[in-house]
Amino acid sequence: MLETTPIAALIDDQAGPACVLDRDARVDGNVSAFELDVIAALVKSHRPGVLFEIGTFDGRTTLNMAANAPEGATVYTLDLPAESVDATAFALELNEHIFVRKPRSGARFADAPTPYTIVQLLGDSATFDFSPFFGRVDFMFIDGSHAYEYVRSDTLAALEMVRPGGIIIWHDYVRAGFTPFPGVPRALKEFHLTDSRFRHLTQIEHTSIMYLKLPRGNASPDFRSALLGDSTRADHLRGQLSVHPLQEPAEAVAVLPIRVVATNTGAATWLASDAPAGPVRVGARILSPEGVMLDNDYWRSELPFRRAIFPGESVAFETTIPRPGTAACILDFDLVAEGVRWFSVEPAAQIPLPGCAPSRAAMETEARQDS
Numbered sequence: 001m002l003e004t005t006p007i008a009a010l011i012d013d014q015a016g017p018a019c020v021l022d023r024d025a026r027v028d029g030n031v032s033a034f035e036l037d038v039i040a041a042l043v044k045s046h047r048p049g050v051l052f053e054i055g056t057f058d059g060r061t062t063l064n065m066a067a068n069a070p071e072g073a074t075v076y077t078l079d080l081p082a083e084s085v086d087a088t089a090f091a092l093e094l095n096e097h098i099f100v101r102k103p104r105s106g107a108r109f110a111d112a113p114t115p116y117t118i119v120q121l122l123g124d125s126a127t128f129d130f131s132p133f134f135g136r137v138d139f140m141f142i143d144g145s146h147a148y149e150y151v152r153s154d155t156l157a158a159l160e161m162v163r164p165g166g167i168i169i170w171h172d173y174v175r176a177g178f179t180p181f182p183g184v185p186r187a188l189k190e191f192h193l194t195d196s197r198f199r200h201l202t203q204i205e206h207t208s209i210m211y212l213k214l215p216r217g218n219a220s221p222d223f224r225s226a227l228l229g230d231s232t233r234a235d236h237l238r239g240q241l242s243v244h245p246l247q248e249p250a251e252a253v254a255v256l257p258i259r260v261v262a263t264n265t266g267a268a269t270w271l272a273s274d275a276p277a278g279p280v281r282v283g284a285r286i287l288s289p290e291g292v293m294l295d296n297d298y299w300r301s302e303l304p305f306r307r308a309i310f311p312g313e314s315v316a317f318e319t320t321i322p323r324p325g326t327a328a329c330i331l332d333f334d335l336v337a338e339g340v341r342w343f344s345v346e347p348a349a350q351i352p353l354p355g356c357a358p359s360r361a362a363m364e365t366e367a368r369q370d371s
């Protein structure tokens, strides 16, 4: 169960009072007046130098983050351009189109000069290139699309961007009962259950704001079991796999580049490939052209799943597999939860390899061994 924490426990009482602009000028789409007080107090107390907001809207929160950050700070704020509302990577919630379709993004700070450094960015957060911000952000506010897939992908981006010891907050978390944005609690509860970096995720009392201070030390995740079950157990593991060669397999190549798409069609979460127990990887066996097993454990992909893959999710990646010998054979791909079981995919994912002439070097080696 996620805890609630009073704002007083999250700020330094020596920080001095925050200044709150446009407090009583809330419009539909903004945070509440008290939530604005809370965000202003967090920024004032933590003194972030680089702040990032996903979901500018009219810029009321952007302005207040900038007004409470220390001198020299920069606030970056990303918004979806109104004309992109029907062309997003994931579907938006229908009730949030209205917040995208506005004449001006960030009107509260963009229409009049301010003494702050605010940088407006435009794009879809699911496809925006956040890499220049990786490891640089001290304070991140996630309030873009509230659809489940967006909350997940914005959160994963935040984990790359926010430095150890930095803070991430999310808006519109409702713990129980009706909410127009069920994707927010669904995504955050899943992170809390499955990823130890979210162990101290907490709801700020009397608000719909979730708060997480990232650990200062090694921030790499240690994965925990989800309540739904995960790949540390043999039950409910099912998947679909498609594997395509990216190069003509007839050629006598040492390694074959392949593209893999794996979909979790079962009810259990696949733990990431570097999880200490039950990590899921893609494996390959070798069959003869007649289907007889020649090698039942030929190959494993390296770390294709860098995070847990939830039921219904797909992941695509490219990798290479060494070509087994020169005789004709079939590469037969399956999923494997390490130390738990292989779980076969239907239909089978196979690449037939025709026989090919051995290379000159191989023939020379063979001749040396024979003599």
Ligand SMILES: C[S@@+](CC[C@H](N)C(=O)[O-])C[C@H]1O[C@@H](n2cnc3c(N)ncnc32)[C@H](O)[C@@H]1O
Pocket: 029, 030, 031, 054, 055, 056, 057, 058, 059, 060, 061, 062, 078, 079, 080, 088, 092, 099, 100, 101, 123, 124, 125, 126, 143, 144, 145, 150
């Ligand atoms: C509820 S409003 C944000 C309110 C604002 N943070 C505030 O405190 O006043 C949601 C904002 O997210 C933006 N948005 C929705 N989907 C987005 C996406 N995929 N990428 C970036 N911004 C998005 C909308 O254009 C809208 O401005």
